[in-house]
Amino acid sequence: MSTEDPTGVFRAEASELLDQVEQALLDLTQRPDDAALIDSVFRGLHTLKGSGAMFGFDALAAFTHQIESVFDRVRKGHARATPELVATVLSARDHMRALVEGDAAPAAGEAILARLATPADVPDPALVASRHAAASVATGAWRLSFRLPRQALAHGTNALALLDELRSLGDCTLVARRETIPPLDRLAERDCYVGWEALLRGNVPRAAIDEVFLFLLDDMELSVAPLVPSEAGARPAAVPVAPGANGAAARAARGAQAELVRVPAARLDTLMDRVGELVIAQSRLTEIAGDRHDLLLRSVAEEIERLAAELRDTMMVLRMVPVASLFGRFRRLIHDLARETGKVIALETEGEATEIDKTVGERLFDPLVHTLRNACDHGLEPAHERLAAGKPATGTVRLTASQAGGAAIITISDDGRGISRERVRAKAETSGLVAPGETLADAELLALIFHPGFSTAGAVTTLSGRGVGMDVVKREIERLRGTIELASVEGEGTTVTLRLPLTLAIIDGLLVRVGTGRYVIPLAAVEECLELSTEADRRSVGRCLITLRDRLVPFLRLRELFATDTAPDPHQKIVVVANRRERIGLVVDQIIGSHQTVVKALPPFHLSLGTFSGATILGDGGVALILDVPRLIARGQHGRGAMGEAA
Amino acid sequence: MSAIAPVAAENDAADLAWDSRGNPEVLTFAVGGETFAVEAMLVREIVDPLPETRVPGALPLVDALVNVRGRIVPLVDLRAAFAMPPSAVTADRRIVVVELTLGVAASLLGLRADRAHEVVTLAEASSEDPPALGMRWPQAHVRRLVRWRDDVIVLPDLAAILAPALGVAVATD
Numbered sequence: 001m002s003t004e005d006p007t008g009v010f011r012a013e014a015s016e017l018l019d020q021v022e023q024a025l026l027d028l029t030q031r032p033d034d035a036a037l038i039d040s041v042f043r044g045l046h047t048l049k050g051s052g053a054m055f056g057f058d059a060l061a062a063f064t065h066q067i068e069s070v071f072d073r074v075r076k077g078h079a080r081a082t083p084e085l086v087a088t089v090l091s092a093r094d095h096m097r098a099l100v101e102g103d104a105a106p107a108a109g110e111a112i113l114a115r116l117a118t119p120a121d122v123p124d125p126a127l128v129a130s131r132h133a134a135a136s137v138a139t140g141a142w143r144l145s146f147r148l149p150r151q152a153l154a155h156g157t158n159a160l161a162l163l164d165e166l167r168s169l170g171d172c173t174l175v176a177r178r179e180t181i182p183p184l185d186r187l188a189e190r191d192c193y194v195g196w197e198a199l200l201r202g203n204v205p206r207a208a209i210d211e212v213f214l215f216l217l218d219d220m221e222l223s224v225a226p227l228v229p230s231e232a233g234a235r236p237a238a239v240p241v242a243p244g245a246n247g248a249a250a251r252a253a254r255g256a257q258a259e260l261v262r263v264p265a266a267r268l269d270t271l272m273d274r275v276g277e278l279v280i281a282q283s284r285l286t287e288i289a290g291d292r293h294d295l296l297l298r299s300v301a302e303e304i305e306r307l308a309a310e311l312r313d314t315m316m317v318l319r320m321v322p323v324a325s326l327f328g329r330f331r332r333l334i335h336d337l338a339r340e341t342g343k344v345i346a347l348e349t350e351g352e353a354t355e356i357d358k359t360v361g362e363r364l365f366d367p368l369v370h371t372l373r374n375a376c377d378h379g380l381e382p383a384h385e386r387l388a389a390g391k392p393a394t395g396t397v398r399l400t401a402s403q404a405g406g407a408a409i410i411t412i413s414d415d416g417r418g419i420s421r422e423r424v425r426a427k428a429e430t431s432g433l434v435a436p437g438e439t440l441a442d443a444e445l446l447a448l449i450f451h452p453g454f455s456t457a458g459a460v461t462t463l464s465g466r467g468v469g470m471d472v473v474k475r476e477i478e479r480l481r482g483t484i485e486l487a488s489v490e491g492e493g494t495t496v497t498l499r500l501p502l503t504l505a506i507i508d509g510l511l512v513r514v515g516t517g518r519y520v521i522p523l524a525a526v527e528e529c530l531e532l533s534t535e536a537d538r539r540s541v542g543r544c545l546i547t548l549r550d551r552l553v554p555f556l557r558l559r560e561l562f563a564t565d566t567a568p569d570p571h572q573k574i575v576v577v578a579n580r581r582e583r584i585g586l587v588v589d590q591i592i593g594s595h596q597t598v599v600k601a602l603p604p605f606h607l608s609l610g611t612f613s614g615a616t617i618l619g620d621g622g623v624a625l626i627l628d629v630p631r632l633i634a635r636g637q638h639g640r641g642a643m644g645e646a647a
Numbered sequence: 648m649s650a651i652a653p654v655a656a657e658n659d660a661a662d663l664a665w666d667s668r669g670n671p672e673v674l675t676f677a678v679g680g681e682t683f684a685v686e687a688m689l690v691r692e693i694v695d696p697l698p699e700t701r702v703p704g705a706l707p708l709v710d711a712l713v714n715v716r717g718r719i720v721p722l723v724d725l726r727a728a729f730a731m732p733p734s735a736v737t738a739d740r741r742i743v744v745v746e747l748t749l750g751v752a753a754s755l756l757g758l759r760a761d762r763a764h765e766v767v768t769l770a771e772a773s774s775e776d777p778p779a780l781g782m783r784w785p786q787a788h789v790r791r792l793v794r795w796r797d798d799v800i801v802l803p804d805l806a807a808i809l810a811p812a813l814g815v816a817v818a819t820d
Contacts, residue, residue: 600719606709606721615712617719623700623714
């Protein structure tokens with residue numbers, strides 16, 4: 001638990017490194033000859049190897065060393081970053097992650113190494129030439145000007161060794177530039193202030209120079225210019241060498257990171273609890289101040305009320321994270337899916353800066369994976385079909401995020417074949433979901449896809465259609481208090497739209513009383529409230545149904561469900577809750593009012609009850625349970641009775 | 648957050664507190680005429696009775712929630728685990744709030760006590776494993792029995808007692 005645990009720190013770091021390596025590898029599939037990307041993968045692996053060994057992850061260090069060697073060959077131009085190689089290294093990356101987590105199967109690692117051993121190790125002359133293109137330009141001499149990163153020494157770089165390495169390349173004259181060394185009283189003894197100018201003679205390839213500074217390139221200043229003989233004597237203008245777009249991006253990312261503080265989520269939760277307490281204490285203070293005619297006390301109470309509200313808003317924002325990290329994980333998925341299906345798939349993303357609650361993001365992962373798989377597997381056609389239909393061979397899957405009102409909207413769309421209404425109907429008719437020939441609106445027909453057990457896939461593939469259907473996706477989204485919608489044009493593609501609350505930490509709830517207990521019903525699910533007429537009450541002994549605008553709506557008596565032993569109120573109310581097309585009435589004793597509610601997790605003992613999704617603390621300090629509406633609806637639809645004899 | 652002895656983690660953890668610390672300090676409290684004890688280092692606070700929220704459908708062992716300083720804490724009734732009848736409401740009732748690691752996360756539990764006694768240091772020498780015979784209680788619910796003055800103190804195995812409430816789905820049909 002302690003943040004001081006060095007192994008934990010290493011794990012967090014390793015996880016970041018592995019993510020970087022993964023992103024660079026995925027970029028490599030598009031630009032296999034991009035030297036900056038190859039270097040970035042190599043550096044990531046090298047660092048991982050080094051720190052892995054330092055923290056005692058010997059198996060990881062040994063395995064990473066092997067992969068690093070393979071990539072070293074790519075870097076030196078002895079091998080090419082073919083899609084096969086990248087795919088293998090990607091699976092090696094997964095194995096490294098398992099090694100970091102400590103749940104790796106040794107056989108998996110050996111299989112990967114065996115696959116890597118096969119690629120021909122013959123240097124491709126053309127490749128060597130292209131990677132060392134600059135080298136062929138190399139004439140006689142180079143003029144170098146460089147300055148190490150300020151913290152290089154503190155980070156363990158041996159500057160002298162670098163200079164020696166440079167000297168070993170050829171005939172080298174080095175001059176130190178001391179003008180940037182501050183006066184003694186302002187000098188930090190661990191910082192590196194010295195810069196160097198060097199004249200390097202001999203037939204030295206340009207790449208060999210970069211090689212010397214490989215691990216510092218992103219952060220150091222380095223300019224290299226050929227010393228052309230005709231200009232000998234004249235001082236050539238130094239051409240600054242960009243460390244590569246990748247380097248610049250990495251530096252930008254690191255710059256942004258410097259502004260961030262890593263905080264364990266549990267501490268945020270604790271802080272949230274404290275804020276919750278403060279709000280409760282504050283409301284009591286406001287009440288007391290209201291009772292007394294003390295203007296001074298009242299103004300202090302109002303001030304504290306305002307501050308508490310602001311503090312709570314700030315707290316909410318702290319839990320928000322951009323969806324970029326979530327979307328980033330899908331690049332790999334699409335890459336793997338494209339390989340498995342043999343389709344050419346491009347993933348486009350938009351709105352990565354949109355922020356959602358951390359928990360929502362985590363729980364969105366599985367539903368999104370499933371939806372993306374559907375899009376790639378069932379939605380997109382094989383290249384030849386696409387070409388025949390006059391579409392580009394590359395199928396496109398778009399993933400977008402945006403914010404509207406109090407909700408985050410995520411769409412997953414593909415430009416594939418769309419959903420065949422005919423097949424949906426045929427399938428629904430064979431499985432008895434609809435009567436043959438029954439008239440259905442288009443939306444109703446499409447909604448059948450969310451029915452449990454529905455799957456139109458002609459054949460079950462390894463990717464999707466393994467019994468887990470869109471109904472599971474729908475249920476998970478509803479559990480996040482979101483909604484899911486489907487739109488599809490045959491021949492043009494399908495779009496799935498998810499609407500999610502920005503945060504799970506606060507909901508608008510309807511506070512009701514059943515017996516002596518108070519419960520919260522999420523307001524988003526509430527359609528209307530009405531009175532349970534004495535007549536309906538009497539008649540409902542056998543059947544619990546009311547007629548609502550010519551439709552029969554089943555209802556659940558929460559008093560019975562909760563085994564309440566007090567006498568019922570004379571005028572019981574029905575709260576009609578809905579979950580897309582299904583609705584039920586919940587009979588309660590009293591509707592107290594609507595409330596903004598801070599949602600807290602249920603103790604582990606009460607999760608399996610299936611009735612409550614959380615709990616909250618009310619203004620008077622009491623605890624109220626929050627009803628799990630989707631599960632109550634399922635219960636009402638299936639006519640289940642009271643829960644548990646236990647109470 | 649301070650480290651908590653993983654009392655609930657393993658069954659042999661029952662002996663851990665004795666071996667590592669020799670003679671542990673415990674808080675003793677009364678439930679249904681018996682004296683129980685929990686390690687003092689697990690105890691977060693002792694509070695007066697709070698307004699309770701009943702959880703419909705939950706096992707009698709953990710059938711209510713209270714708000715302890717902004718945290719929602721389940722109340723554990725040891726009577727249910729030791730087949731004791733409900734006792735009369737007295738002015739001495741307290742809630743002993745302990746922090747335990749159940750599964751993965753540390754969680755707070757409130758133990759209902761008829762009265763909280765004192766913090767005492769027990770001697771390992773005077774402790775015994777629960778006898779296989781002669782107890783009215785399930786043997787797994789008791790970690791140790793300790794002779795103390797003229798009384799016997801029961802160290803309950805909270806992990807074993809709470810296990811049924813954790814894993815088992817309760818009466819969903």
